[in-house]
Amino acid sequence: MLPHAPLLVLLMLLGLSGNVLATPADPAVASTSGPADVAEESKEQGLLKEDSRDCMRCHWMETMAYRDRETGKIVNLSIDRDAYSHSVHSELACSDCHDRGYSHYPHRLSSADENLQCVECHEDREDDGAPNLVGLKHEYDKSVHVTENVEEFTCFSCHNPHRFHPLRAGESIVDVVAETNGTCLDCHTELLTPVPKGHDWLPKPQAHWGSVRCLDCHTPLEGRIPERPSHNVLSADESNRLCVECHSKGSALLSQLYNYRTEQARERDGFFSQAIYNDAYIVGMTRNPWMDRIGLGMIVLMILGVAAHGYGRYRAHRRQETSK
Incomplete structure (x- = not known):
């Protein structure tokens, strides 16, 4: 018993x-x-x-x-x-x-x-709409949590099945960061100290814990899927440490976090309202091919219109000269 x-x-x-x-x-x-x-x-x-x-x-x-x-x-x-x-x-x-x-x-x-298994259960219930977790399993198998043989580390070490939910549209970036980092800091309590072990190179670490997810730096940069963070958690030596990888325009490290912000705004306001009122749309940056085509089409039409107007003025001027 x-x-x-x-x-x-x-x-x-x-x-x-x-x-x-x-x-x-x-x-x-x-x-x-x-x-x-x-x-x-x-x-x-x-x-x-x-x-x-x-x-x-x-x-x-x-x-x-x-x-x-x-x-x-x-x-x-x-x-x-x-x-x-x-x-x-x-x-x-x-x-x-x-x-x-x-x-x-x-x-x-x-x-x-x-011995409950999330991957197998989701495969059995895929016809009911359960997402396939095989890709996550491949990432997880390469994670430091597995390769360093962390004792009895499973899906349930991070995800409480009675509480777990995906990120919801409408949550602020601050709440997203706090909820995600809370999962890491529940185990890595030593990182809550003023000078956290292994992060002594990082200025104002506590400010970082509140502004950026641990996973944004501690997962591989290549092969990222915008809709979700990788489950391949890197060791300290392999993680990203270059400040410019975050503190630069179009930061690849923060692409997932701010991609979520864009999706959240679209869910709340609609795509066109978000594009027009919240953030300036830059062709090739917001990653919506239809908006890119529409924007490029408008640019081409504007150039053709200016050229046609100039040609029309030129022809009118020539006719005036000829009539004289």
């Missing part, structure tokens, strides 16, 4: 006495709503589906946790309904991922040893 089961039971009792379960999110409370309301919400909320209700009677509780015997840390087993409802997995029920050995309570220690 799970270690420190008495602590689990005590924490559950604390949760019950604190009325943590008495929330609109609790299945028992939710059942007081009309059947149509519950059915409608269940279509979108995997945690309200029938397969999840028995699990969530306990895992709703904020005090659901246990102490790990090896590390001494408290392991949180509570599921935040609001965070899950905004996650990329919000439509999945508990049993879609956790499908064995949970019929007894307290659960056996082996129950949690499921």
Whole structure:
């Protein structure tokens, strides 16, 4: 069984006495709503589906946790309904991922040893719209997290499957940087010091942590995909250190971050509003081929118009001279 089961039971009792379960999110409370309301919400909320209700009677509780015997840390087993409802997995029920050995309570220690695999799961659910992660797996296999044999490093070391969501249009660059860097700094806490180890060459490091993503410098420059950062995290020696690679016009290092800003503005304002009002459009720079063609066409038409006007003036002048 799970270690420190008495602590689990005590924490559950604390949760019950604190009325943590008495929330609109609790299945028992939710059942007081009309059947149509519950059915409608269940279509979108995997945690309200029938397969999840028995699990969530306990895992709703904020005090659901246990102490790990090896590390001494408290392991949180509570599921935040609001965070899950905004996650990329919000439509999945508990049993879609956790499908064995949970019929007894307290659960056996082996129950949690499921070896869940994100890549394989996404391949199985590709027909349901799950993105293919094979490309990310190839990048990840070259990452310093794998090549330096970081102990038990997996997708879940960085991405909490109960909270994870892709970047959303409308988020500010500051929020994007803070959320992305927060993932790195959760482990690399030594970088929060005034003179972070390995970054003593970097002026004002804390200002950089708030303005640029770690991944912008710690992933390869070549082969970048504008829509997402690479999962091939480089070692300190291989990472980019030249200041001009960021502090220059058209910085290749920041292309992904500011490409996201452009996509965000287009989502919010529409492409033409963004191009006209927010940023000056420069042919060949904003990377929209149709706008490039339209811009070049307007330039050609303007030149032809000026040439035609000049030729017309010249012909009119010649006719005047001839009539005299």
